[in-house]
Amino acid sequence: MIRLASPSARRQFSANAATQRSPLGFLILASVVAAFAGFSGASAQSPAKGSPEHIKAVTSAVDQNSIKANAATSNDWPAVGLDLGETRFSRLKQINTDNVKNLGLVWSYNLESSRGVEATPVVVDGIMYVTASWSVVHAIDVRTGKKIWTYDPEVPRTIGYKGCCDVVNRGVALHKGKVFVGAYDGRLIALDAVTGKKVWEKDTLLDKEHSYTITGAPRVVNGKVVIGNGGAEYGARGYVTAYDAETGNQAWRWFIVPGDPSKPYEDESMEKAAKTWDPAGKYWVNGGGGTAWDTITFDPELNLVYIGTGNGSPWNRHLRSPAGGDNLYLASIVALNADTGKYVWHYQETPGDHWDYTSTQPMILADINIDGAPRKVILHAPKNGFFFVIDRTNGKFISAKNFVDVNWATGYDANGRPIEVAAARDPEKGMDAIPGPYGAHNWHPMSFNPMTGLVYLPAQGVPLNLTPQKGWKHNANQPGDFGGNTGWNTGFVLNATPPKNLPFGRLIAWDPVKQKEAWKQEYVAPWNGGTLTTAGNLVFQGTADGRFIAYNATTGDKLWESPTGTGVVAAASTYMVDGKQYVSVAVGWGGVFGIAARATEGDNPGTVYTFAVDGKAPLPKITKYQMENLLEGVKYNPADVGPGTLLYVSSCVTCHGVPGVDKGGNVRNLGYVGAETIANLKNFVFKGPHMDKGMPDFTGKLSDDDVVKIIAFIQGTADAIRPKK
Ligand SMILES: O=C(O)c1cc(C(=O)O)c2c(n1)C(=O)C(=O)c1cc(C(=O)O)[nH]c1-2
Numbered sequence: 001m002i003r004l005a006s007p008s009a010r011r012q013f014s015a016n017a018a019t020q021r022s023p024l025g026f027l028i029l030a031s032v033v034a035a036f037a038g039f040s041g042a043s044a045q046s047p048a049k050g051s052p053e054h055i056k057a058v059t060s061a062v063d064q065n066s067i068k069a070n071a072a073t074s075n076d077w078p079a080v081g082l083d084l085g086e087t088r089f090s091r092l093k094q095i096n097t098d099n100v101k102n103l104g105l106v107w108s109y110n111l112e113s114s115r116g117v118e119a120t121p122v123v124v125d126g127i128m129y130v131t132a133s134w135s136v137v138h139a140i141d142v143r144t145g146k147k148i149w150t151y152d153p154e155v156p157r158t159i160g161y162k163g164c165c166d167v168v169n170r171g172v173a174l175h176k177g178k179v180f181v182g183a184y185d186g187r188l189i190a191l192d193a194v195t196g197k198k199v200w201e202k203d204t205l206l207d208k209e210h211s212y213t214i215t216g217a218p219r220v221v222n223g224k225v226v227i228g229n230g231g232a233e234y235g236a237r238g239y240v241t242a243y244d245a246e247t248g249n250q251a252w253r254w255f256i257v258p259g260d261p262s263k264p265y266e267d268e269s270m271e272k273a274a275k276t277w278d279p280a281g282k283y284w285v286n287g288g289g290g291t292a293w294d295t296i297t298f299d300p301e302l303n304l305v306y307i308g309t310g311n312g313s314p315w316n317r318h319l320r321s322p323a324g325g326d327n328l329y330l331a332s333i334v335a336l337n338a339d340t341g342k343y344v345w346h347y348q349e350t351p352g353d354h355w356d357y358t359s360t361q362p363m364i365l366a367d368i369n370i371d372g373a374p375r376k377v378i379l380h381a382p383k384n385g386f387f388f389v390i391d392r393t394n395g396k397f398i399s400a401k402n403f404v405d406v407n408w409a410t411g412y413d414a415n416g417r418p419i420e421v422a423a424a425r426d427p428e429k430g431m432d433a434i435p436g437p438y439g440a441h442n443w444h445p446m447s448f449n450p451m452t453g454l455v456y457l458p459a460q461g462v463p464l465n466l467t468p469q470k471g472w473k474h475n476a477n478q479p480g481d482f483g484g485n486t487g488w489n490t491g492f493v494l495n496a497t498p499p500k501n502l503p504f505g506r507l508i509a510w511d512p513v514k515q516k517e518a519w520k521q522e523y524v525a526p527w528n529g530g531t532l533t534t535a536g537n538l539v540f541q542g543t544a545d546g547r548f549i550a551y552n553a554t555t556g557d558k559l560w561e562s563p564t565g566t567g568v569v570a571a572a573s574t575y576m577v578d579g580k581q582y583v584s585v586a587v588g589w590g591g592v593f594g595i596a597a598r599a600t601e602g603d604n605p606g607t608v609y610t611f612a613v614d615g616k617a618p619l620p621k622i623t624k625y626q627m628e629n630l631l632e633g634v635k636y637n638p639a640d641v642g643p644g645t646l647l648y649v650s651s652c653v654t655c656h657g658v659p660g661v662d663k664g665g666n667v668r669n670l671g672y673v674g675a676e677t678i679a680n681l682k683n684f685v686f687k688g689p690h691m692d693k694g695m696p697d698f699t700g701k702l703s704d705d706d707v708v709k710i711i712a713f714i715q716g717t718a719d720a721i722r723p724k725k
């Protein structure tokens with residue numbers, strides 16, 4: 001046995017090996033080097049946990065093979081969805097139905113974030129990577145709960161309003177010593193996992209005219225980093241791009257909807273898709289939509305990447321494609337060849353989307369028995385309220401069943417076409433869309449436990465009435481266009497008639513084989529967190545009202561809960577460190593519902609909580625959300641309330657909600673701020689102090705007189721809802 005004492009001797013040894021001329025000699029020496037490496041790994045000299053050498057060793061070992069191998073034990077949580085199929089099912093059972101009641105805090109870590117936190121912590125041998133709002137990455141040592149490094153991509157805060165749904169980020173991908181993050185401004189960034197220093201960065205955006213963003217986590221597939229963009233509320237054309245993980249060079253790009261038909265199609269799939277769009281709608285001017293802003297999964301055996309695609313842009317199909325048509329590949333699951341990005345098959349869940357029914361919701365790849373035969377399937381619960389089981393080898397429809405009440409379709413036929421309710425597309429009359437555009441399920445990840453055979457699905461209802469808009473034109477922004485003055489293009493007037501259906505939030509345990517609910521838990525509000533399930537027969541979920549809960553996965557009985565100081569939207573992860581099982585969840589209220597609404601009085605910053613059995617650390621103190629009394633005393637002319645309403649809807653409502661009615665989310669409600677602020681609203685609207693939080697500068701977009709009318713609406717609404725004395 002050759003022994004080498006010092007690292008320098010070891011370097012020398014390798015150098016000698018590399019300069020050996022004889023192939024045989026090289027082989028012998030190489031095997032000695034390998035033996036030495038094995039010996040060194042087992043010796044007492046292995047680097048201290050948390051040291052740069054240790055971080056380098058454990059993160060360099062992460063690739064798709066190691067992620068696949070980890071699924072046998074689930075010792076680590078090396079990818080946002082845990083395994084390649086993104087089941088979020090951990091085989092760990094040290095924490096189980098018997099002892100989960102003894103779960104306690106080990107440490108909490110302040111993410112210094114006041115907006116939505118949507119990331120699942122990724123962990124390898126106790127080294128954690130998690131993102132907060134504004135795409136800031138945190139590397140944390142689980143053994144100490146302390147920061148290793150943070151990386152802020154310095155997204156210009158002034159562009160916050162260029163994304164529909166809060167300045168969020170759903171986490172990182174880890175691959176061969178690099179951490180990949182998509183920045184909100186559209187850059188894909190590779191960081192050194194040890195130092196947090198940037199290795200390369202690519203601008204993924206087609207152009208800067210359209211409001212593109214990135215909020216989703218990248219996925220690494222055959223050494224390429226795959227990412228999509230957000231933007232379909234703003235008039236954008238969706239696409240996904242793959243970059244070489246080492247160099248950042250673009251490997252392929254696939255467009256989701258066709259472009260200008262006077263120009264050559266990018267590929268056959270676009271030529272085929274264009275036949276399903278009516279050119280009279282000039283869809284390419286508004287982009288068409290389809291943005292793949294979240295789910296991407298990969299089956300290495302089939303070598304297919306699955307992309308969940310987004311909604312139409314504008315939402316209203318009568319305006320986008322007046323003669324109708326399926327408008328491929330909106331609201332679909334599309335399979336692409338992982339090496340070339342070439343289209344292989346698609347299944348469209350909502351043909352001719354009209355309601356913002358994205359199919360970007362996280363999918364799960366599972367192998368399950370259906371009618372006695374093993375099938376490779378995709379499990380999917382998109383916004384449209386149906387639970388889908390699709391054959392992932394060929395995209396063939398297996399089954400679909402609504403998991404909540406829906407009013408746009410009565411079911412799916414044997415060919416996988418929805419049986420639509422005609423009134424849901426009435427070109428003139430408004431309707432409560434059920435589900436509404438917030439979706440019966442949004443991005444909050446679901447999990448699948450093969451032991452119970454159940455999917456744990458965060459379901460919800462957020463009422464919204466959609467009335468088709470007359471005379472919509474791309475970026476025309478007429479007063480009354482929902483978000484129109486900040487770039488939105490929906491083609492609907494929202495809540496012109498107040499919706500009659502009621503909000504709800506619900507955890508559903510769904511049997512995908514029987515297409516049937518096994519159990520459910522009702523919550524006080526929509527917009528609850530993603531789920532995690534384990535071989536300890538547990539389901540973990542955080543809630544909008546600020547709790548982190550463990551349930552019995554079979555029965556749905558609540559076994560444990562902890563307060564979290566703020567609403568939880570992200571999903572948890574679990575992993576082993578030095579023989580002990582931990583559960584971590586990143587909390588931080590926000591996302592599209594959480595910008596303007598809230599269900600808890602807690603207002604703590606974004607925080608990572610890490611729990612273990614017998615954890616003894618004290619929970620952070622809960623800070624109460626501060627708001628003023630209902631606005632009173634600002635002078636206005638009642639005749640201005642009507643026009644002020646329309647201006648408020650096009651400029652303010654997407655972030656501030658309805659004054660006095662909503663209570664403010666991570667952005668304040670203008671019915672509950674000081675009268676001084678509203679009386680001086682001009683100072684906030686024109687180059688105001690909140691541009692550094694993403695608020696637009698309305699210079700040139702609103703006049704002084706418009707602001708006077710908006711003030712009238714805010715104070716008028718507060719007065720209208722004030723309880724009569
Ligand atoms: O059409 C799009 O491009 C797009 C992007 C995003 C996003 O990137 O966050 C959301 C949505 N749509 C969307 O429809 C939606 O409900 C939504 C919720 C959230 C969130 O993070 O809370 N993002 C998005």
Ligand SMILES: [Ca+2]
Nearest residue numbers: 232233311356
């Ligand atoms: Ca959307």
